Amino acid sequence: MSSLVRAEGVSKKFGSFIAVDNVSFEIESGKILGLIGPNGAGKTTLLKALLGLTDCEGQLSVMGLDPFRQRKKLMQNICFIADVAVLPRWIRVRQLLDYVEAIHPNFSRQRAEELLRQTKIMSTSKVKELSKGMVTQLHLSIIMAIDAKLLVLDEPTLGLDILFRKEFYANLLNDYFDEERTILVTTHQVEEIENLLTDIMFINEGKIILNSSMDSLADTYVEVAASGDDADKARGLGPIAENKMFGKSVMLFKGVNREHLQVYGELRTPSVADIFVAKVKGARK
Amino acid sequence: MINHQLALIKRELWEHRSIWITPVVIAIIVTLSNLSALMLAGDFAQHLDAAIFGEQKLAGDSERKAVLTAFFVGSSGLFLFALAILTVFYALDSLYAERKDKSILFWRSLPVTDAEAVISKLATAIIVIPAIAIAAILATHLINLAMTSVWVSSKGGDAGFLIWGSVPLLDNWLAAIIVIYAVAVWMSPFLGWFMFVSAFTKRSPLLMAFMPLVLVPLLERIFLSSNPFGRAVWGRFASIPLFSGTDVQTFFDEGHVIDEEKVSLLAQIDLQKFLMSIDTWVGIVICSILIAGAVYVRRYRDES
Numbered sequence: 156m157s158s159l160v161r162a163e164g165v166s167k168k169f170g171s172f173i174a175v176d177n178v179s180f181e182i183e184s185g186k187i188l189g190l191i192g193p194n195g196a197g198k199t200t201l202l203k204a205l206l207g208l209t210d211c212e213g214q215l216s217v218m219g220l221d222p223f224r225q226r227k228k229l230m231q232n233i234c235f236i237a238d239v240a241v242l243p244r245w246i247r248v249r250q251l252l253d254y255v256e257a258i259h260p261n262f263s264r265q266r267a268e269e270l271l272r273q274t275k276i277m278s279t280s281k282v283k284e285l286s287k288g289m290v291t292q293l294h295l296s297i298i299m300a301i302d303a304k305l306l307v308l309d310e311p312t313l314g315l316d317i318l319f320r321k322e323f324y325a326n327l328l329n330d331y332f333d334e335e336r337t338i339l340v341t342t343h344q345v346e347e348i349e350n351l352l353t354d355i356m357f358i359n360e361g362k363i364i365l366n367s368s369m370d371s372l373a374d375t376y377v378e379v380a381a382s383g384d385d386a387d388k389a390r391g392l393g394p395i396a397e398n399k400m401f402g403k404s405v406m407l408f409k410g411v412n413r414e415h416l417q418v419y420g421e422l423r424t425p426s427v428a429d430i431f432v433a434k435v436k437g438a439r440k
Numbered sequence: 441m442i443n444h445q446l447a448l449i450k451r452e453l454w455e456h457r458s459i460w461i462t463p464v465v466i467a468i469i470v471t472l473s474n475l476s477a478l479m480l481a482g483d484f485a486q487h488l489d490a491a492i493f494g495e496q497k498l499a500g501d502s503e504r505k506a507v508l509t510a511f512f513v514g515s516s517g518l519f520l521f522a523l524a525i526l527t528v529f530y531a532l533d534s535l536y537a538e539r540k541d542k543s544i545l546f547w548r549s550l551p552v553t554d555a556e557a558v559i560s561k562l563a564t565a566i567i568v569i570p571a572i573a574i575a576a577i578l579a580t581h582l583i584n585l586a587m588t589s590v591w592v593s594s595k596g597g598d599a600g601f602l603i604w605g606s607v608p609l610l611d612n613w614l615a616a617i618i619v620i621y622a623v624a625v626w627m628s629p630f631l632g633w634f635m636f637v638s639a640f641t642k643r644s645p646l647l648m649a650f651m652p653l654v655l656v657p658l659l660e661r662i663f664l665s666s667n668p669f670g671r672a673v674w675g676r677f678a679s680i681p682l683f684s685g686t687d688v689q690t691f692f693d694e695g696h697v698i699d700e701e702k703v704s705l706l707a708q709i710d711l712q713k714f715l716m717s718i719d720t721w722v723g724i725v726i727c728s729i730l731i732a733g734a735v736y737v738r739r740y741r742d743e744s
């Protein structure tokens with residue numbers, strides 16, 4: 156597989172504040188990568204650098220292009236939804252399609268119209284007449300009608316209700332994703348997307364603290380719920396995090412053999428959120 | 441490139457509908473007031489009109505020509521004035537509104553460079569808005585001359601000669617086109633300034649744009665004996681080097697004899713003088729620098 160994105164020693168400073176701190180990583184094509192981090196971790200800055208919206212230090216290439224200096228060329232092969240509210244409120248749906256059709260060489264109007272027919276959005280409506288969920292549907296319909304190699308979604312479902320959120324990701328997976336395409340998504344609601352991710356990257360205080368495939372994440376991390384003496388023995392193996400739950404100690408282990416652990420209590424596969432919390436707390440110590 | 445520009449300019453017209461609504465409204469107002477003047481004119485006005493246009497031909501050719509020319513200049517001036525104000529507000533809004541409603545993130549997610557986007561807005565202000573004004577002026581003139589012709593014919597006059605034959609229509613329209621585009625080019629430093637302010641200001645582009653234009657000349661007056669900036673800025677309105685010899689005032693003065701050549705508005709214009717003027721080119725350079733500044737700001741500023 157080829158690398159779609161390659162970052163080496165990428166940094167971005169705002170005055171004395173370091174938003175992205177000497178970050179290196181690669182994204183291979185055909186992946187769905189979740190970029191997870193608390194507010195102010197540098198997620199959005201990193202995405203902006205990838206999208207050529209901001210300049211940065213270090214080596215960064217997206218599909219072999221320098222994103223900041225070759226943004227126009229890059230945008231022919233990248234789509235992004237930066238935030239749900241960015242479609243201009245004054246425009247009509249039909250005008251929006253006219254415009255994108257004229258501007259974007261890889262846009263299929265037919266496809267966009269097919270997708271829009273599945274919604275309640277009328278081609279004569281103005282964006283400001285649509286609900287927030289419908290605006291997202293509209294944006295997604297346009298994005299999905301663009302034949303792009305990389306789709307970047309920055310908090311795409313922020314402020315939407317649960318029905319729209321589920322539908323959004325279902326549409327994305329069913330109608331858009333294939334081996335040729337790569338999706339990079341950031342969200343606060345990691346539990347909603349962890350099942351569809353192939354890879355995950357944690358970012359905190361500008362640094363990448365975890366970069367792994369979901370498969371190896373499940374192999375590497377394990378949780379055991381133990382009590383009494385068993386808990387003490389398990390603790391001896393060096394858990395990276397521990398919580399009390401229903402009188403039991405729930406301990407998170409990294410790289411510890413499951414067979415060693417299962418004698419102390421019930422084993423569970425930890426959620427991404429649990430691993431994330433443990434990692435961020437660990438990084439603060 | 442050209443197709444991109446057309447799509448971008450179309451986009452501007454969708455967003456700023458006042459660009460074409462305003463001239464349509466003015467055309468309707470001019471036409472309706474002319475119509476009501478023809479229909480509802482009192483006896484005296486009727487006689488006057490009949491004297492000027494009618495079969496009696498009491499007045500001479502020159503009076504009729506002067507009245508028609510006044511209509512040309514007056515109605516064209518009305519469009520020019522309205523479109524100038526419209527352009528100021530358009531320019532101030534052009535790079536500010538997209539940041540305010542955050543739609544800039546959507547526009548920038550498409551394969552269009554910042555230079556292309558800013559140039560489309562400049563082209564809208566300096567080419568498209570004047571073109572729409574010219575189309576509206578021509579349409580207004582044609583409709584109103586046609587209406588007046590019907591009225592003259594109903595009074596037994598020969599409209600072909602009295603109306604259409606009195607003034608050099610094509611010359612006057614060409615004059616209107618030249619004046620409007622020359623004014624657009626002449627005032628382009630202001631356009632560049634307004635677009636630059638629109639690109640960088642965080643709030644109230646109107647205030648931010650006019651404050652220095654008012655404050656700096658004021659400070660010049662207080663602290664300096666001369667006011668070069670104030671004169672360069674506010675003096676520019678009246679100093680367009682486009683007109684030759686006769687000005688509009690003497691043109692309508694009583695006793696001023698309009699010779700056949702001078703009735704054409706085109707004859708009042710000295711395009712060569714305009715194009716050779718150093719001030720014209722200084723303005724173009726200033727506009728270009730400010731537009732480059734607007735492109736730079738749109739490209740390099742981090743909106744987060």
